[in-house]
Amino acid sequence: MTAPRTIHFTLNGAAVAATVMPHQSLVELLRERFDLFGARESCGQGLCGCCTVLVDGRAVSSCLYLAAFVDGAGVTTVEHLAADGDLDPVQEAFIETGAFQCGFCTPGFVLMTKQLLDEIPDPSDDDIRHYLSGNLCRCGAYPEIVAAVKLAARRQRGA
Amino acid sequence: MTPFELEEPVLLGAALALLDPEDSSVRAIAGGTALMLMMKSGLYRPRRLVSLRKLAPALDGVRSAPDGGIEIGAMVRLSDLRRSAVVRAAAPVIAETLLTHSNVRVRNVATIGGNLAQGDPHMDLPPVLIALGASVRLAGPGGERIVRVEDLLTGYLETVIANNELITAVIVPPQTGWRTAYAKVTARSADDWPALGLAVSVRVEAGIARDARIAIGAATETAMRLPGTEALLAGRAIDDALLQEAGRAAAAEAPVVADHHGSASYKRVLVAVHLGRALRQTIAGAER
Amino acid sequence: MSDATRVSSGQIGRSLPRVEARAKVTGAAEYIHNLRLPGMLYGKICRSTVPHGRILRIDASAAAAIPGVHRIVTAEDIRTVIAEPYYGPAFHDQPILAEGKVRHVGEPVAVVLATDPHIAEEAAQAIVVEYAPLPAVFDEIEAMNSAAIVHDILKPAGTFPDLKHLAGRSGTNVALDFHLRRGDTERAFAAAEHIFEHSFRTQQVMHTPLEPHVSLADAADGGVTIHSATQTPSFVRIEIARLLGWPENRVRVKTAFLGGGFGAKVYVKLEALAVALSLLARRPVKLALTMEEQFFTISKHASTFRIKSAVDGHGHITARQCQVFYNGGAYADIGPRVAQKSGFTATGPYDIPNVAIDSYEIYTNRPPAGALRGFGVPQLVWAYESHTDLIARALGRDPVEFRRRNLLRDGAPQATGTVMRDAAISAVLDRLAARLAWDQPFDRGAGTLKRGRGLAIGFKASISPTTSVATVAIAADGSCILYCGTVDMGQGSTTAMAQIAAEALGIEAEAVRVVAPDTDVTPYDMGTLGSRSLFHMGNAVRLAAQDARDKLAALAAETGVPPGANLPISEQFRRKYGMQAGTIVGAGSYIPAYAPPDSATGLTPNATPFWMVGGAGAEVEIDTETGRVRVLRLVNVADAGTPINPGIVETQLTGAAIMQLGFTLFEEMQFTDGQLRNPSLAEYKIPGIRDMPDRIEAETVDSAQQSGPYGAKGVGETGTFAVSPAIANAIEDAVGVRISELPITAEAVYRALRRAAGDQLEDL
Numbered sequence A: 001m002t003a004p005r006t007i008h009f010t011l012n013g014a015a016v017a018a019t020v021m022p023h024q025s026l027v028e029l030l031r032e033r034f035d036l037f038g039a040r041e042s043c044g045q046g047l048c049g050c051c052t053v054l055v056d057g058r059a060v061s062s063c064l065y066l067a068a069f070v071d072g073a074g075v076t077t078v079e080h081l082a083a084d085g086d087l088d089p090v091q092e093a094f095i096e097t098g099a100f101q102c103g104f105c106t107p108g109f110v111l112m113t114k115q116l117l118d119e120i121p122d123p124s125d126d127d128i129r130h131y132l133s134g135n136l137c138r139c140g141a142y143p144e145i146v147a148a149v150k151l152a153a154r155r156q157r158g159a
Numbered sequence B: 001m002t003p004f005e006l007e008e009p010v011l012l013g014a015a016l017a018l019l020d021p022e023d024s025s026v027r028a029i030a031g032g033t034a035l036m037l038m039m040k041s042g043l044y045r046p047r048r049l050v051s052l053r054k055l056a057p058a059l060d061g062v063r064s065a066p067d068g069g070i071e072i073g074a075m076v077r078l079s080d081l082r083r084s085a086v087v088r089a090a091a092p093v094i095a096e097t098l099l100t101h102s103n104v105r106v107r108n109v110a111t112i113g114g115n116l117a118q119g120d121p122h123m124d125l126p127p128v129l130i131a132l133g134a135s136v137r138l139a140g141p142g143g144e145r146i147v148r149v150e151d152l153l154t155g156y157l158e159t160v161i162a163n164n165e166l167i168t169a170v171i172v173p174p175q176t177g178w179r180t181a182y183a184k185v186t187a188r189s190a191d192d193w194p195a196l197g198l199a200v201s202v203r204v205e206a207g208i209a210r211d212a213r214i215a216i217g218a219a220t221e222t223a224m225r226l227p228g229t230e231a232l233l234a235g236r237a238i239d240d241a242l243l244q245e246a247g248r249a250a251a252a253e254a255p256v257v258a259d260h261h262g263s264a265s266y267k268r269v270l271v272a273v274h275l276g277r278a279l280r281q282t283i284a285g286a287e288r
Numbered sequence C: 001m002s003d004a005t006r007v008s009s010g011q012i013g014r015s016l017p018r019v020e021a022r023a024k025v026t027g028a029a030e031y032i033h034n035l036r037l038p039g040m041l042y043g044k045i046c047r048s049t050v051p052h053g054r055i056l057r058i059d060a061s062a063a064a065a066i067p068g069v070h071r072i073v074t075a076e077d078i079r080t081v082i083a084e085p086y087y088g089p090a091f092h093d094q095p096i097l098a099e100g101k102v103r104h105v106g107e108p109v110a111v112v113l114a115t116d117p118h119i120a121e122e123a124a125q126a127i128v129v130e131y132a133p134l135p136a137v138f139d140e141i142e143a144m145n146s147a148a149i150v151h152d153i154l155k156p157a158g159t160f161p162d163l164k165h166l167a168g169r170s171g172t173n174v175a176l177d178f179h180l181r182r183g184d185t186e187r188a189f190a191a192a193e194h195i196f197e198h199s200f201r202t203q204q205v206m207h208t209p210l211e212p213h214v215s216l217a218d219a220a221d222g223g224v225t226i227h228s229a230t231q232t233p234s235f236v237r238i239e240i241a242r243l244l245g246w247p248e249n250r251v252r253v254k255t256a257f258l259g260g261g262f263g264a265k266v267y268v269k270l271e272a273l274a275v276a277l278s279l280l281a282r283r284p285v286k287l288a289l290t291m292e293e294q295f296f297t298i299s300k301h302a303s304t305f306r307i308k309s310a311v312d313g314h315g316h317i318t319a320r321q322c323q324v325f326y327n328g329g330a331y332a333d334i335g336p337r338v339a340q341k342s343g344f345t346a347t348g349p350y351d352i353p354n355v356a357i358d359s360y361e362i363y364t365n366r367p368p369a370g371a372l373r374g375f376g377v378p379q380l381v382w383a384y385e386s387h388t389d390l391i392a393r394a395l396g397r398d399p400v401e402f403r404r405r406n407l408l409r410d411g412a413p414q415a416t417g418t419v420m421r422d423a424a425i426s427a428v429l430d431r432l433a434a435r436l437a438w439d440q441p442f443d444r445g446a447g448t449l450k451r452g453r454g455l456a457i458g459f460k461a462s463i464s465p466t467t468s469v470a471t472v473a474i475a476a477d478g479s480c481i482l483y484c485g486t487v488d489m490g491q492g493s494t495t496a497m498a499q500i501a502a503e504a505l506g507i508e509a510e511a512v513r514v515v516a517p518d519t520d521v522t523p524y525d526m527g528t529l530g531s532r533s534l535f536h537m538g539n540a541v542r543l544a545a546q547d548a549r550d551k552l553a554a555l556a557a558e559t560g561v562p563p564g565a566n567l568p569i570s571e572q573f574r575r576k577y578g579m580q581a582g583t584i585v586g587a588g589s590y591i592p593a594y595a596p597p598d599s600a601t602g603l604t605p606n607a608t609p610f611w612m613v614g615g616a617g618a619e620v621e622i623d624t625e626t627g628r629v630r631v632l633r634l635v636n637v638a639d640a641g642t643p644i645n646p647g648i649v650e651t652q653l654t655g656a657a658i659m660q661l662g663f664t665l666f667e668e669m670q671f672t673d674g675q676l677r678n679p680s681l682a683e684y685k686i687p688g689i690r691d692m693p694d695r696i697e698a699e700t701v702d703s704a705q706q707s708g709p710y711g712a713k714g715v716g717e718t719g720t721f722a723v724s725p726a727i728a729n730a731i732e733d734a735v736g737v738r739i740s741e742l743p744i745t746a747e748a749v750y751r752a753l754r755r756a757a758g759d760q761l762e763d764l
């Protein structure tokens, strides 16, 4: 039905419900209904990563994801990382290395880096480049971003 | 995006029944990555979308077939395909191709079924699957049929899939003796859709190319085989002269078109150069 | 307390992380993109589908019938709230909505207002507009003498006195022509040992800030508040006040962090339309563009540059003639300023006694072009540094030695006649050559992979004269708030300004809070553009902080604090007011000296308050079978004066270089008959992480800008200047072919290789 429907999902660890239209995207839902602005739409085409969130632990472009499809799923946004007031080591590494300028792309890069380090705790330069190739930074902070990923990896490995 | 109905059936039969043989504004939605792009740009305005999400358990998973081939469920996501040990063992070229395919987030969502059903000539997997000799299993109201990937794609965003048919699986035959390489050539930034996708499969015995399957994508209106070039290679001893000859033959044979990525004559140059390089790569692999 | 006697608190040269860093990594940073207002309507723009045409009919009946549509607005409606609805910083040539005719594809023609953005979008697609096509012109050279005229009559704004003479000109597409003559070029060419002449072109590209343009207007109670992602809040206020015929104090412009700007968000973009819509609807209205729409809003000039040099027997350039044609698109925006100001330096950082410069801003039927990170200078450096390299090669001279021989040095007059000061041109070239180990042998590759290296150096005159004003408030507990209108779009200005204020006050930068630009609160600033802020606003901030400090000293004296006593500021306030009360306000205003160019000769004794100098070196590898260029190493050396925050300066330099790398190798707005074929990031590619050179380096040379705040000068654009010619020069070094047109695609290089081999690639 084109009619609105009610969905239930876990958002940043809390059970929530929301009324959505079938044609509503996940990024719209997060902003309009939940006031979560860390994911933001830029290219709108899955290319820049500004709208990155995790659905059941996997990074997705929320600009290309129907809100209705998170029914029953777990959604994590960048806001969850420092929910207890302490920054995640990835966030700290981004600050220390100066891995952003305008910051518009940063939540996306931070979340992708989290996933990368979950999958590959000690990534090579090549791993980093391939994993982050779907995120764009128009300010060109790439050299610092690579440094941030490496710093966070070292810290997390306790090296 | 404009409003539409969204159905989420749990059984294949129900999904098929919700599709409309006459109405292309009713479509299946798998990962939705390709559909969302078309809907957001206003290129496609669905009346109803039939989500395959809840069918996933039946259409998921990568299995080895008894004959040594593999069967990939249509709802297998590209990231799972890339990580699959079964795929890496039976057809490593698929995993290698996926490394530079779209990006992590798209691969986490996009399915192999959606990838093939989209019929987009610029995609990376169709030429690879063609070179591997793969087929798809199609389910319709009247039952099942099996179609080779090279016969599936008929033109720009066109396939032989009927409005009320669904891909349920992709079948890759055993690759014993075959070596496959894929060249993704981008003409603009490194992270881009291919300007040219060239997949090369050869069966080499004692320096002789016994058999070859060569498939081209992105530079042509649809992904397709290059039978003339395949025939030229068959039974010949592989040396630099043959590679150059094959490159020239492929450049002449492929119905290359111009687009944002470059002119047709330049893309022919790319075909010639990269065919030679891909062949060399397969032979190097065969000798290992 | 004079500045010389006080103790530094060590804020200058501190690589402090950005003060807003935490907000940016947690996603909490404020952008106008995130803003919603109660009762707000969304506007969606219906855009022209033809490059040049008369509007015959706008049929919005189907759109208006869609449930949820609040209203459809066309130019006629705009006129009911704004009598003369034309705007622009240099010319009042741009209609808020197209009136009578359209001049480029994508020009706003009508707007749908709705409570739901999806409905607004659907309705905008349902508006039917009929056009009678007019002859159109797209190329800047053709437009010089075309029968297709984009604007019937030129309408310069009053803002710039030196554009007045253009008023009323008709029958031309030339919006501005700037001419400079020094010495006797004719004689020099007649006497020359060698003459070299080349032509270079650049393509139209787009800024693509990741936060697309967004403005909200809220007209209520006889005033209007505009929330806008703008780099120029003060200018927006003045321009909107002019359009409405209101005093400035009824217009309030607020901004937040910008998700990138790069010159896309200067002057008025969506603000005038948003204000008109809010006045019509009597509700707040939000206009938020998609990435696609940005391509129709503003871009960087395509250009053609014809350059000719005379060289004597000793390898000295004795004369240079420059003709620069900027393709301004359908509306002038700041283009006339780009043409004029970049004209000052079109001959390059060389000491050339005889120069002739002609620089033109030209209307065409393409989307408008404005300022993009360099104000025309990267287009110039592309040409003059390619040309300089060609000359060195033709004369068999080493490119570094040839440049050194001709370099402009401090104390010598530059093309405009202005004597160079505090421009570390030689130091930049020296450091560049040293970093590249220019005098050492170089690995030239093997087989089908050939390597080469190249360098280039460019400079820019800061735009002038412009004003910045700042205030500093010291609260009764001694804490400090800085009010300045500089917009932080990623360049780190908030942090740098806090450092400057803190240094002047003798406190830690962390103790200064910087207020986001809000024209009701922050004083006038000309704009965050042209790398002017650190210098101009930095000086104003320093003056304001010093003023506050002097007032604190007076307070100490008044309350009987003995000199040298370390009494906390809060205690001094308490002594004076008997409780925690009071505020000290320091104010600072800065405008540098400037002399406008002579209208006949283009000469001026004072063209700019400071010079920016940027050099780049590239090492490349070419696949000779495909033409593919890999940049292995990219080095940037700059004169940034004394960096306030070296860490941020370095990211500015590499970031700018990476952006220019995209402009060099693949970014291009592609048109067919005026229709833009690639308005999306899927087809208009910008550099990603895998496009990074294997090594990318940045360095600032030892230097100080005497007139700058603590020796600093602007740097936001410097990293873009020399990247493109450095790469083209490296390509010639590797494979012996010269590319004279951007972008340098693999296909372009491959075609050049075939041409050089006498075997041109045929198009079948």
Ligand SMILES: Cc1cc2nc3c(=O)[nH]c(=O)nc-3n(C[C@H](O)[C@H](O)[C@H](O)COP(=O)(O)OP(=O)(O)OC[C@H]3O[C@@H](n4cnc5c(N)ncnc54)[C@H](O)[C@@H]3O)c2cc1C
Residues within 6 Å of the ligand: A045, A046, A047, A064, B027, B028, B029, B030, B031, B032, B033, B034, B035, B036, B037, B052, B074, B075, B100, B101, B102, B103, B106, B109, B110, B111, B112, B113, B114, B115, B116, B117, B118, B122, B123, B124, B125, B161, B165, B166, B167, B168, B192, B193, B194
């Ligand atoms: C940012 C981005 C970058 C990309 N880059 C690349 C790239 O580099 N190379 C490349 O090859 N591709 C690329 N793609 C395309 C990507 O591969 C496709 O979008 C994706 O594979 C489609 O799968 P999906 O499951 O999301 O399909 P959907 O969008 O759900 O569906 C696509 C089409 O297939 C139909 N369909 C879906 N499943 C079935 C089924 N089981 N049976 C019948 N019909 C079905 C749908 O009705 C629809 O018509 C890119 C996409 C994006 C968004």
Ligand code: FES
Residues within 6 Å of the ligand: A040, A041, A042, A043, A044, A045, A046, A047, A048, A049, A050, A051, A052, A061, A062, A063, A064
């Ligand atoms: S906005 Fe979703 S990926 Fe760019």
Ligand code: FES
Residues within 6 Å of the ligand: A099, A100, A101, A102, A103, A104, A105, A106, A136, A137, A138, A139, A140, A141, C210, C259, C260, C490
């Ligand atoms: S920091 Fe501005 S886009 Fe990445």
